Amino acid sequence: MRFFLYFCTLNCKYCKYTCLMSDIYSIVTSRQLSYEQKVVALAHAAEDTLSVLNVPETTRRYFEQGVICNLNEGNAPYRPRYIMPDYEKAVRQGVKFLQLEPPRDLDELLTFLQVLYRHVPSITTYPVFLGDIDRLIEPFIEGLSDDEVKRKLRNFFIYLDRTITDSFCHANLGPQATRAGRLILDVDRELEQAVPNLTLKYDPAVTPDEFAEKAIYTSLCVANPAICNDVLNSRTNDRYGISSCYNILPIAGGSYTLTRLVLPKLAAMTDDLHDFIERLLPDAMQCMADYMSERIRFIVEKSGFFESHFLATEGLVERDRFVAMFGLVGLAEAANHFAPEGKKYGSDPEADAIAEQIMQVIYDFSGRYECPYCEIAGHRLLLHAQVGIDSDHGITSGIRIPVGDEPESIYDHLRHSARFHRFIPTGCSDILPFDITGKQNPAAVLDIVKGAFKLGQKYVAFYASDSDLVRITGYLVKRSEIEKWNSGQAVLQNTTQLGAPTYASAHLANRKLRGV
Amino acid sequence: MRVRKIISQSTVDGPGNRTAVFLQGCNIRCAYCHNPETQAMDDPEAREMSVQEVTAEVARSIPFIRGITVSGGECMLQAGEMTELFRAVRQLSIESGHPLTRLIDSNGTIQFAEHAVLMSLCDGVMLDVKAWDNAVYHRLTGAKDNSAVIQNMEWLLRHDKLTELRIVCLPGMVDVETILEHIAKTFDSIGKIAPVRLLRFRPHGVAGELKNHPMPTDEQMARYTALAQRLRLDVSVR
Ligand code: SF4
Numbered sequence: 001m002r003f004f005l006y007f008c009t010l011n012c013k014y015c016k017y018t019c020l021m022s023d024i025y026s027i028v029t030s031r032q033l034s035y036e037q038k039v040v041a042l043a044h045a046a047e048d049t050l051s052v053l054n055v056p057e058t059t060r061r062y063f064e065q066g067v068i069c070n071l072n073e074g075n076a077p078y079r080p081r082y083i084m085p086d087y088e089k090a091v092r093q094g095v096k097f098l099q100l101e102p103p104r105d106l107d108e109l110l111t112f113l114q115v116l117y118r119h120v121p122s123i124t125t126y127p128v129f130l131g132d133i134d135r136l137i138e139p140f141i142e143g144l145s146d147d148e149v150k151r152k153l154r155n156f157f158i159y160l161d162r163t164i165t166d167s168f169c170h171a172n173l174g175p176q177a178t179r180a181g182r183l184i185l186d187v188d189r190e191l192e193q194a195v196p197n198l199t200l201k202y203d204p205a206v207t208p209d210e211f212a213e214k215a216i217y218t219s220l221c222v223a224n225p226a227i228c229n230d231v232l233n234s235r236t237n238d239r240y241g242i243s244s245c246y247n248i249l250p251i252a253g254g255s256y257t258l259t260r261l262v263l264p265k266l267a268a269m270t271d272d273l274h275d276f277i278e279r280l281l282p283d284a285m286q287c288m289a290d291y292m293s294e295r296i297r298f299i300v301e302k303s304g305f306f307e308s309h310f311l312a313t314e315g316l317v318e319r320d321r322f323v324a325m326f327g328l329v330g331l332a333e334a335a336n337h338f339a340p341e342g343k344k345y346g347s348d349p350e351a352d353a354i355a356e357q358i359m360q361v362i363y364d365f366s367g368r369y370e371c372p373y374c375e376i377a378g379h380r381l382l383l384h385a386q387v388g389i390d391s392d393h394g395i396t397s398g399i400r401i402p403v404g405d406e407p408e409s410i411y412d413h414l415r416h417s418a419r420f421h422r423f424i425p426t427g428c429s430d431i432l433p434f435d436i437t438g439k440q441n442p443a444a445v446l447d448i449v450k451g452a453f454k455l456g457q458k459y460v461a462f463y464a465s466d467s468d469l470v471r472i473t474g475y476l477v478k479r480s481e482i483e484k485w486n487s488g489q490a491v492l493q494n495t496t497q498l499g500a501p502t503y504a505s506a507h508l509a510n511r512k513l514r515g516v
Numbered sequence: 517m518r519v520r521k522i523i524s525q526s527t528v529d530g531p532g533n534r535t536a537v538f539l540q541g542c543n544i545r546c547a548y549c550h551n552p553e554t555q556a557m558d559d560p561e562a563r564e565m566s567v568q569e570v571t572a573e574v575a576r577s578i579p580f581i582r583g584i585t586v587s588g589g590e591c592m593l594q595a596g597e598m599t600e601l602f603r604a605v606r607q608l609s610i611e612s613g614h615p616l617t618r619l620i621d622s623n624g625t626i627q628f629a630e631h632a633v634l635m636s637l638c639d640g641v642m643l644d645v646k647a648w649d650n651a652v653y654h655r656l657t658g659a660k661d662n663s664a665v666i667q668n669m670e671w672l673l674r675h676d677k678l679t680e681l682r683i684v685c686l687p688g689m690v691d692v693e694t695i696l697e698h699i700a701k702t703f704d705s706i707g708k709i710a711p712v713r714l715l716r717f718r719p720h721g722v723a724g725e726l727k728n729h730p731m732p733t734d735e736q737m738a739r740y741t742a743l744a745q746r747l748r749l750d751v752s753v754r
Contacts, residue, residue: 451580
């Protein structure tokens with residue numbers, strides 16, 4: 001049995017979240033929802049009684065057909081979907097609303113952050129971004145021994161894992177190597193937890209090999225951290241962070257919304273590529289973009305978030321640093337649909353050329369559309385390779401190559417990624433399971449990362465074939481917890497419930513193993 | 517050149533990620549050989565490849581590799597071809613702007629000192645020290661004695677071309693302790709050092725009498741490591 005945390009009244013026929021608990025009484029009396037889940041579900045249900053967004057008939061139809069999907073953001077958005085508070089500023093100036101003075105030592109800092117995290121809103125109700133955690137901690141550990149720091153960090157991380165029961169939560173490391181960063185990696189490896197997700201921002205000119213190798217070694221033990229191409233991503237945003245799965249967003253800002261275009265559903269409406277590119281795609285994109293604008297206007301003009309929430313009033317987020325994520329999913333299946341029989345995205349040049357043609361059209365549109373209140377993005381939409389949801393069957397994440405179709409050579413795989421990553425500024429990633437021999441030679445894995453990043457690949461995550469923690473689509477889940485869940489036992493993390501069916505339905509155990 | 521196989525992504529043939537070229541043919545017969553099929557000078561599964569063909573394969577791995585390693589069999593049996601390959605790979609580095617180191621993995625039975633051009637194109641050698649005592653060496657490899665290996669070790673060390681010394685740890689068949697002690701002495705007398713890697717014997721791929729021989733235990737490996745550390749060697753285990 002699954003929980004349905006989110007509501008939506010758009011009635012998309014393909015979405016399993018739709019109104020399954022629209023009956024408020026059934027939420028209240030549910031035996032499957034925990035207390036917190038009931039509160040969230042009730043809030044969603046209440047939000048969805050409103051109909052404040054102007055959704056034209058054509059758009060509504062795309063929703064019903066599953067072509068456009070708002071990922072259960074609700075009918076009357078009262079906060080941006082992803083919020084990236086400026087934690088460094090908070091630590092410097094304190095937070096008046098929470099009656100928090102600037103912390104003076106490590107204990108005060110960790111308490112400060114725990115309190116602040118608790119009050120950061122998001123789509124999941126949990127914070128999706130925990131900051132550049134090494135940089136935040138580094139100034140507070142001077143004079144403390146490694147053991148002391150690790151003891152405190154261990155408690156801090158346990159607290160996060162057990163209270164943020166959702167792995168769509170991300171802390172960042174690097175690109176500079178710090179003592180705090182090293183200790184965090186040690187603690188992460190010892191604890192083997194799904195929360196928080198960690199990503200190392202990697203710049204070969206700044207990050208020492210030894211630190212990057214330590215991160216990779218950790219990753220081959222506990223599937224964490226992922227590695228992000230700091231050179232390319234910092235070109236898009238002056239100060240960026242990685243949140244949720246792998247969303248690259250401005251710090252002190254975030255994203256108002258993430259709506260996604262389900263390309264295979266749209267492709268299914270025609271067999272003619274020309275018709276798809278000239279007529280269907282532009283129409284669907286226009287509808288989706290207008291819908292996103294409508295949401296943004298409501299958040300900014302009506303919801304009062306930016307006038308009243310302490311993060312905004314105390315300058316920890318700034319309205320003009322929010323963007324709009326234009327999500328895509330299933331590029332592979334869409335390209336395969338138009339490719340000659342048997343030709344496949346990822347391994348065949350013809351299918352790849354079609355995919356590139358489709359991407360170019362979408363990219364051009366995103367760069368042309370005038371999006372309200374998106375100053376930092378030059379009022380443009382920013383593309384995002386949406387990772388998928390557990391009800392997507394036969395639809396591959398974002399622009400990834402479907403499991404089973406991966407090229408024989410890891411180099412070809414990464415070249416392929418680089419070719420498509422260049423279109424995507426707000427998050428795309430590859431996940432590579434490595435043979436365990438990689439663990440003995442993290443320098444070799446780093447060489448591969450360096451090569452990939454040089455070619456334009458933007459973000460990569462690994463795990464070792466023998467690791468309990470695995471990356472599902474972007475978030476982490478323990479294989480042992482999946483087994484527990486599948487055998488009918490209760491589990492703590494929401495994301496285990498999402499991950500279990502995805503691990504099976506997307507055949508993730510069959511991902512091509514990389515190594516020697 | 518006579519090529520057994522090319523592995524475009526290898527994490528076990530030297531520092532970093534490398535493309536490894538395995539040449540066909542070996543001049544000794546180690547009892548613990550993992551690739552006995554590479555011993556014969558020819559084999560239906562080996563193929564004749566030109567230096568250009570091998571270089572083209574290497575080019576496909578750029579920019580993901582740090583360099584190439586030529587291994588075997590015993591690659592020094594094809595020293596002439598290897599020299600040409602290294603020259604071509606150096607040219608490839610220059611043209612692609614991607615640095616590529618060129619390493620040799622050898623059993624040390626052929627004198628490096630006699631291949632000056634090759635050595636000038638080569639960044640270093642990973643040398644197998646299979647045994648120290650001649651009788652042990654003979655029993656393990658079938659070869660007469662290991663004086664060539666020892667001379668090579670000294671020569672490479674003096675010329676800063678010794679990337680790594682490798683010892684396959686197989687208690688009873690390999691005099692690991694003696695090797696370690698003599699390596700330490702050699703380092704002392706020459707005044708230079710090189711990393712030492714202890715490879716745990718694994719029966720995988722092995723044919724003949726050692727096919728079902730057990731791997732050394734963790735305790736045994738720990739004892740070797742402790743000795744190496746006592747001798748102040750830069751030691752690692754795999
Ligand atoms: S030198 Fe290497 S290839 Fe030759 S027999 Fe010994 S282990 Fe096998």
